[in-house]
Amino acid sequence: MSGRFKDSAHLIRVAAVFLLGAVVFVALRAAVIPKSFGQFGPYRGKALLEMQARPVKFAGHDVCEGCHPDVAETKAKGVHAHVNCETCHGAQAKHADDPATVKPVLPEVAKLCVRCHSENIAKPNGFPQVNAAEHSGGQDCKTCHQPHSPGFGSGGKK
Amino acid sequence: MEGFMYPNEVELQWSVLIVLYPFLTGLVAGAFILASLERVFRVEEVKPTYRLALLTALAFLIVAPMPLQLHLGHPERSLEMYLTPHRASAMAMFGFVYMWYLMAVLLLEIWLDYRRDIVLMAQASTGAKRLLYKLLSLGSDNISEGALRVDDRAGWIITLIGIPSAFMLHGYVGFIFGSVKANPWWSTPLMPVVFLFSAMVSGIALVLLMYMVTSLLRRAPIDMRCLDTIAKYLFYTFVIDFTMEMLDLIHRIYEADESFRSLDFMVHTRLFLSQIVLQIFVGTLAPLALLALTQLMKFPEIVRKRMYAVAATLTIIGIFAMRWNVVIGGQLFSKSFLGYTTYKLEFITREGLLPAIVLMILPFFILYVLIKVLPPWHGENTGATPAETD
Amino acid sequence: MNLTRRQVLLLLPAAAAAWEFVKAGTPDQAPNYSMDEHWWGMLLDITKCIGCGSCVRACATENDVPDGYFRTWVEQYHREDWHIEAPVVSSPDGGKNGFPPGKVAGGKNFFVPKMCNHCVDSPCTQVCPVGATYHTADGVVLVDYEYCLGCRYCIQACPYGCRFFHPTKHTADKCTLCYHRISKGLTTACCENCPTGARQLADLKNPKDPIHEFLKTHTVQVLKPHLATGSKMFYNGLDGSVR
Numbered sequence: 116m117s118g119r120f121k122d123s124a125h126l127i128r129v130a131a132v133f134l135l136g137a138v139v140f141v142a143l144r145a146a147v148i149p150k151s152f153g154q155f156g157p158y159r160g161k162a163l164l165e166m167q168a169r170p171v172k173f174a175g176h177d178v179c180e181g182c183h184p185d186v187a188e189t190k191a192k193g194v195h196a197h198v199n200c201e202t203c204h205g206a207q208a209k210h211a212d213d214p215a216t217v218k219p220v221l222p223e224v225a226k227l228c229v230r231c232h233s234e235n236i237a238k239p240n241g242f243p244q245v246n247a248a249e250h251s252g253g254q255d256c257k258t259c260h261q262p263h264s265p266g267f268g269s270g271g272k273k
Numbered sequence: 274m275e276g277f278m279y280p281n282e283v284e285l286q287w288s289v290l291i292v293l294y295p296f297l298t299g300l301v302a303g304a305f306i307l308a309s310l311e312r313v314f315r316v317e318e319v320k321p322t323y324r325l326a327l328l329t330a331l332a333f334l335i336v337a338p339m340p341l342q343l344h345l346g347h348p349e350r351s352l353e354m355y356l357t358p359h360r361a362s363a364m365a366m367f368g369f370v371y372m373w374y375l376m377a378v379l380l381l382e383i384w385l386d387y388r389r390d391i392v393l394m395a396q397a398s399t400g401a402k403r404l405l406y407k408l409l410s411l412g413s414d415n416i417s418e419g420a421l422r423v424d425d426r427a428g429w430i431i432t433l434i435g436i437p438s439a440f441m442l443h444g445y446v447g448f449i450f451g452s453v454k455a456n457p458w459w460s461t462p463l464m465p466v467v468f469l470f471s472a473m474v475s476g477i478a479l480v481l482l483m484y485m486v487t488s489l490l491r492r493a494p495i496d497m498r499c500l501d502t503i504a505k506y507l508f509y510t511f512v513i514d515f516t517m518e519m520l521d522l523i524h525r526i527y528e529a530d531e532s533f534r535s536l537d538f539m540v541h542t543r544l545f546l547s548q549i550v551l552q553i554f555v556g557t558l559a560p561l562a563l564l565a566l567t568q569l570m571k572f573p574e575i576v577r578k579r580m581y582a583v584a585a586t587l588t589i590i591g592i593f594a595m596r597w598n599v600v601i602g603g604q605l606f607s608k609s610f611l612g613y614t615t616y617k618l619e620f621i622t623r624e625g626l627l628p629a630i631v632l633m634i635l636p637f638f639i640l641y642v643l644i645k646v647l648p649p650w651h652g653e654n655t656g657a658t659p660a661e662t663d
Numbered sequence: 664m665n666l667t668r669r670q671v672l673l674l675l676p677a678a679a680a681a682w683e684f685v686k687a688g689t690p691d692q693a694p695n696y697s698m699d700e701h702w703w704g705m706l707l708d709i710t711k712c713i714g715c716g717s718c719v720r721a722c723a724t725e726n727d728v729p730d731g732y733f734r735t736w737v738e739q740y741h742r743e744d745w746h747i748e749a750p751v752v753s754s755p756d757g758g759k760n761g762f763p764p765g766k767v768a769g770g771k772n773f774f775v776p777k778m779c780n781h782c783v784d785s786p787c788t789q790v791c792p793v794g795a796t797y798h799t800a801d802g803v804v805l806v807d808y809e810y811c812l813g814c815r816y817c818i819q820a821c822p823y824g825c826r827f828f829h830p831t832k833h834t835a836d837k838c839t840l841c842y843h844r845i846s847k848g849l850t851t852a853c854c855e856n857c858p859t860g861a862r863q864l865a866d867l868k869n870p871k872d873p874i875h876e877f878l879k880t881h882t883v884q885v886l887k888p889h890l891a892t893g894s895k896m897f898y899n900g901l902d903g904s905v906r
Contacts, residue, residue: 119419121415121419121420122415122417122419122420122422122423123420123423124413124415125388125410125411125413125415125420126423126427128411128412128413129381129384129411132411133376133377136376140355143352143356144356147352147356148356148357149810152357152794155698155799155800156797156798156799156800157357157359157794157797158794158795158796158797158807158810159794159807159809159810162797162805162807162808162809162810163799163805165809166805166839166842166843167696167842167843167846167847168843169842169843170843171725171843171844171847171849172724172725172852173721173724173725173844173849173852173855173856175849175850175855176855195858197858197859197860198858199855199856199858201721201855201856202717202721202855202856202857202858205724206721206724206725229761230715230716230717230760230761231713231715231717231761231858233761233764234764235713235714235739235762235763235764236741236768236772237714237739237740237741237762237772237773237774238713238714238774239710239711239712239713239773242713242859246764277738277751277752277753277754278824279736279754279777279823279824279825280732280733280736280754280756280757280824281732281733281818281824281825281826281827282824284827284828286815286818286819286828287815287819341814344814345812345813345814346811346812346813346814346815346828346832346833346834347811347812347813347833347834348812350793350810350811350812351812353792353793353795353810353812354792354793354812357793357794358792358793359791359792359793359794361789361790362789362790362791362792362816363790364790364792364814364816365792365793368792449816452790453786453790453819453820454786454822454890455786455819455820455821455822455890456819531748603819604819607824608822608823608824608906609752609824609906610906611750611752611906
């Protein structure tokens with residue numbers, strides 16, 4: 116009996132090595148796995164909170180209209196009523212935060228208008244599209260169209 | 274780029290390193306299965322290659338994770354796969370399959386088979402070498418008849434467990450691709466099967482070549498009964514592998530689902546060289562024909578050796594091409610089935626051709642070291658007394 | 664939305680109050696936001712999309728998306744007569760600067776905005792080996808940039824091609840449904856900047872959300888329904904040729 120055990124003793128050494136490995140593994144897990152892992156699900160909980168906390172770059176039209184009700188009113192009467200401010204004016208959260216110091220740069224009207232309104236076969240029927248070169252004979256869009264309420268003839272004024 | 278691809282698809286995500294990975298693990302699985310033929314199924318004709326096959330498997334298994342590490346965006350985070358594995362992910366579970374196979378199967382089996390030699394070499398050497406062998410013996414020096422019988426029994430059990438483990442090792446890699454429903458080139462239940470059988474084919478071919486090369490280098494005679502048997506198993510395994518691949522192909526062509534036209538075009542254009550020429554003709558049909566000839570007709574020894582060597586080399590090239598066609602091919606076409614892109618393989622970048630070549634050669638250097646430390650052949654200046662003749 | 668002066672006056676203090684939580688550049692937690700009260704999706708109206716690319720540009724600005732990679736993009740389709748399996752599709756730079764004037768007349772032509780579908784049964788989260796990409800309780804699929812290994816399995820697993828490998832972060836990246844905005848009561852950058860209302864954020868758990876009525880009265884589809892991903896991006900007027 117003891118001879119049998121003696122002859123298997125080296126296998127116990129192997130088992131001991133494996134056991135040691137398992138212990139190291141468990142200890143490593145406790146030490147290294149981020150503490151918030153599993154907080155909301157099988158992922159690092161802090162990651163979700165970090166994602167929520169990212170800064171915002173577009174203020175959103177509600178905020179713009181809060182300070183610029185006159186423009187909001189003009190826009191609401193025309194066909195650009197549902198075109199939000201930052202679509203043309205770019206991200207303005209920084210401006211909304213500090214209107215005195217951070218001034219928005221007015222968009223390059225010609226390039227801007229053409230992006231939406233140049234004719235393309237894939238645009239929905241009924242959407243106003245023009246061949247930019249032929250349409251105005253080279254004149255700037257603002258000559259005839261006021262961007263906030265762009266009905267024909269509204270241009271030239273603010 | 275040709276046609277239309279989703280804008281984020283144009284760049285390939287998985288490079289030649291990811292081609293290398295299934296190739297290397299395939300060689301491991303294949304070499305091990307060959308070794309287990311002798312151990313479990315008592316095909317004692319292949320006994321001369323038993324230890325060599327095990328050491329070859331170990332050398333390649335050590336290198337296998339390296340292409341993965343090189344490929345990761347954050348290799349320093351790779352431990353996360355063991356610490357917080359996502360149980361639904363085949364890739365995460367594979368980390369454990371790999372670890373299990375390495376530790377509980379391969380290392381243990383090698384240790385049990387070599388233990389007697391290790392103890393004897395520890396006793397016969399001095400200095401650093403002695404320390405090395407002492408460590409390897411785990412401090413035990415019991416090599417009595419009883420202990421060796423225990424070793425033999427334990428080794429048999431390990432090998433028995435090892436066969437399904439080897440199947441899992443490479444079947445899992447096939448599953449990693451085969452379970453991706455987004456990619457119709459990969460998504461098929463046959464993928465693990467095809468991967469496994471092609472792995473066995475490549476592993477057997479590698480051991481055949483290694484046996485011939487090491488015998489040549491040692492100026493030792495080749496046991497033709499062994500070589501013929503290995504070639505026979507290579508042939509049979511290859512027939513099964515080829516059948517599986519043809520089944521997949523015929524099924525695709527017949528059903529012709531929405532992806533078929535796009536994939537068909539890709540195979541005939543972008544993948545023509547690697548799939549039709551290299552994988553099918555050079556890498557499968559040619560070696561199969563050579564091997565079939567040796568099975569059907571009697572050739573003199575020298576001719577057989579040449580045929581086997583050519584067949585085995587072509588096989589290994591063909592299996593590498595198969596991995597290439599699966600991994601790279603699966604990324605050359607758009608998931609919109611409306612376009613194709615190209616793979617820009619660079620030379621000296623982290624995922625370029627040079628690291629791939631280095632990683633392919635590295636296992637042979639490791640194998641050389643392993644052979645020096647744990648000689649597979651008896652009577653080779655290690656002080657070990659030949660217990661059995663090879 | 665036609666605003667009367669009265670409405671504007673009411674809006675001003677509300678906007679100011681909301682803005683406190685939304686201050687630009689000041690990372691802050693989203694107070695008063697409970698994940699369990701929301702289930703996010705989006706309505707994409709093909710009949711309204713004009714392919715202007717405002718959404719692509721806005722997303723790139725809001726989320727610092729690197730050039731050449733896309734969290735959202737727009738595709739232009741041309742279906743020739745009945746050839747529903749062979750549309751001609753293009754997406755020059757993801758539609759970021761709009762599309763060139765179209766020459767291919769005849770057949771059916773339209774634009775399709777694409778983005779992450781925030782699938783309920785997403786294949787991408789299924790394959791992630793470490794839990795670096797995950798579902799939130801409010802139905803958004805996100806990536807943890809501190810944890811992602813960069814193995815790119817998720818990019819392979821996404822059937823919609825919406826993920827990419829970030830060139831400097833060296834992790835996977837994709838549309839986050841502007842989680843940092845929607846958790847603060849704002850809409851996504853793409854929806855905010857769509858001039859025609861072709862993109863509209865929807866809170867499927869909110870009974871008052873207009874999407875419920877829309878879904879009752881319109882024919883909607885999701886992309887690649889045969890893959891059963893549980894996509895929450897609902898397309899109105901989606902043609903059968905769309906891949």
